[in-house]
Amino acid sequence: MEPIGVLKDGQIYDLQTADALNIQGEEIKADDSKEALEILRHSCAHLMAQAIKELYPEAKFFVGPVVNEGFYYDFKVDSKISEEDLPKIEKKMKELAGEKFPIERQEYTRAQIEEKFAGDELKQAVLKNIDSDSLTIYKQGDFEDLCRGPHVPNTRMVRTFKLTRIAGAYVGGDEENEMITRIYGIAFFDKAKLKEYVTQLEEAKKRDHRKLGTELELFTFNDDIGAGLPLWLPNGARLRGKIEQLLYKAHRIRGYEPVRGPEILKANQWVKSGHYANYKENMYFTEIDGQEYGIKPMNCVGHIQIFKNSLVSYKDLPLKFFEYGVVHRHEKSGVMHGLFRVREFTQDDAHIFCTPTQIKEVIFDVLSFVDSLMNLFEFKYEMEVSTKPKKAIGDDTFWETTTKGIMDALDENGYSYGIDEGGGAFYGPKIDIKILDAIGRKWQCGTVQVDMNLPERFDVEYVNENGEKERPVMIHRAILGSFERFIGILTEHYAGEFPFVIAPTQVIFIPIAEQHNAYAQQLQNELLQLEIDSKIFNKNESLNKRIRTAEKQRVPMIVVIGDAEVENQRIALRDRRKREQSELSKDEFISLLKEIKNGSEV
Template sequence: MSAELIAVYKDEQIIDLENAKVLGLSDGIKALKGSEPIFFDDSPLALEVIRHSCAHLLAQSLKALYPDAKFFVGPVVEEGFYYDFKTSSKISEEDLPKIEAKMKEFAKLKLAITKETLTREQALERFKGDELKHAVMSKISGDAFGVYKQGEFEDLCKGPHLPNTRFLNHFKLTKLAGAYLGGDENNEMLIRIYGIAFATKEGLKDYLFQIEEAKKRDHRKLGVELGLFSFDDEIGAGLPLWLPKGARLRKRIEDLLSKALLLRGYEPVKGPEILKSDVWKISGHYDNYKENMYFTTIDEQEYGIKPMNCVGHIKVYQSALHSYRDLPLRFYEYGVVHRHEKSGVLHGLLRVREFTQDDAHIFCSFEQIQSEVSAILDFTHKIMKAFDFSYEMELSTRPAKSIGDDKVWEKATNALKEALKEHHINYKIDEGGGAFYGPKIDIKITDALKRKWQCGTIQVDMNLPERFKLAFTNERNHAEQPVMIHRAILG
């Protein structure tokens, strides 16, 4: 079975056997020239297909055990798959073995997995009375809706999927949680069950062993055991308490970085933690980031608690006149910021509502972008090596919704590419994943579970300098707008 063809990869998408038929290819999947075959194994592309089908197997089993169950979405995610659903029955993690057993029953039936394409009208009628499926359809444009079927179960889906449930033998349901419909806390709470699946017994065994080992090194567990930090419900979720040992450790890291930053020409600055909302309106945060901010009123004037340090550093820049001889200017701050994160995404120190950023902003000319980014990459490598972090880089390019001239974007993006090339850094490209104001490089570290967390970032910003009318006097004695580079290494 390990050598069986289950799909192909072509034009940056996975096409399964059923979708090949829908495309009208008489020879099925083999007719797709210039495609990469995907075999049934533990390769990343194969696992995406396997885990997607396992999510449907989970939903089929839930429907058999809880007939009134209704399903929202069941995507593949980095750590496996999940399905969001609701039922009148009470379900806990103690029920997972029972659900898993039902999944194995259906897998053994060797049910063919087929696809049917419906019009919007047909799909609405097929899932009549199912408000969750109607919610899914409301977010999909067009008039073609895929429905995958296995046995008595069917689900709205675009694929890709395996051709038969017989492939699904090595899976495990890992946890149960709550999830708001569509991720909106104003909506109803659904049940979310997570799972993992592999093509081989060895793949599943190795993963489960890794999970158990990682639990021993979970930073939330070690933080308490080592007396570094804690959380208190009376204070609030996502607001860490730094204990004496943890505070001393933080200070040592900050002192280490400060010495290195001063040697590299950075100047320490410090901005206030609350700023008038007027300045957040100029920056665009008020219109685009307001839901993630906290506000207060002082003397009938609205203030916003800063979610980022950039505006304060801009005001430092504006406190004096500058010429080309002053550039680049490099400001750094261990800035405390607050962000309104939803409770469901809070995770130890990795996702919190208050945190300190190892933050810096560089004001430079356009011609200095490459050399400044190159220096940041060199510093990043030294810091990651000092902490023995495994990391990777990802370059994000211009998104569909963005500002600025095409040529300026191209030059800025090429400057980042050349800086990466200069340091012989292999990197991934996230096409269209950049910020609306400029391209960026994300620095992602890998934890004991092999999950990737964005730790640092390098962002070229041509928007804020324009919004705040920043300027320096160039060599021709004319006013010129500087470029702003946002930079954080340890997050």
């Protein structure tokens, strides 16, 4: 495999930059490493832009970064581009790759760049975000664009790619700006990897939670209500309620106390917490009686005030508060996506107040909780330690000490983890839980954040063994992340085939004839006493049609009731998940359901 760049001090440099600046480091080869794919995918973004420029000569380009799902480029043209145009762009990209253009790096002064792109308002917008007086352009054939790289040396290396989708995007992500076009794509060095990815995409489309949410009548969105504000239909509310009940019991068993904070607080609380300075653009504010209030984007401030409500002894620590906290965040229109990105959501949030010596114990306890819950839902998962972001409170010593403490705790217990540089919360480093679904996609869900900043800012204290006031450590913790996002992930993970314990409808009874309805009703009432939801399909339709309709509902168990079942108090059961049929007595059926339900505790 030939080299395409170098890695030095965690920074990727393409060969063009390394040669120009005499940079030496670890060689990056054309393989499927993270660094190599970043170089390839950024190069593929430029190849796509070159193809667009050939097909639409009037095209102007904004930015084309590498992202988790591949790459994209924001641009504008006079024509309307749709999904149907992507194969045409792909074809042109393959032609251009075949031309084997060298990809050249050229240096310019800022004045030269401003003159060069004087008539291009998108490039002028890009320049506003760049401070440097020395800039670079990358050129391949007749196409060139303002860019700092990295790129492969020649377009011949960009051969295995796929354009995946098209969307609208506001310039710079600002809703006040013009909306332009964004095309996403993916690229690999290995054809088999691309084929695997495309197969995953096709499977993901079948599992799309927005599609399944409509088919299974779980949730809906309504423009009259507002964007990003889900409406939970009865099926979805039952699903969500079952997850909430399951988690509530699990929290109580582990020593968590339920609390409830208000959804709106005086703005001075958000000033004190640091949210006003570091998170204000994501919050909603209003004025009441001449004072500014902020709707909460997080639950931590309320939990701090609950802790401060009474004098806490060291004997009470660690003190664990949990809440299904409804929060609101101002998400931009372009990033909202079904239940994955909404403006109102509910966190399975907890805050644990402890002494510094208890931090490791608390982290291990939380990770044990995470493990049991992930196993219940059949998820594999990974962990990442997220370090200090650009916007942060607290000095470097705090960040270095706390981050090292988290890593030491994980190392001590043999946990494997990755590093997400700059991914921490503004008030402290964190452990992020990344779950892997049934088709291999990775999702960010739970988080454990160690915070010594907010206890300091709010003067939080407990009484130590010497009768003196001391500052506790505050650990922010969510396992699901939010119910909305997690249910979206669950829906796609199971393709709507939810396990019995959380299924919105767990059993469907299908009486063959009218005289069998009373037995079905009796069974439904008995199951309701066990908090098991069922439906009776007794419409005036053929038996086969009712069975087909029940199958489409993806309900775990289907029970057909006829003369024999009524006379003998028996059950003809179809278990959809096991793909099995069986004959049971009514008592055996009830015992089976109890066993499944009780065996699903966290």
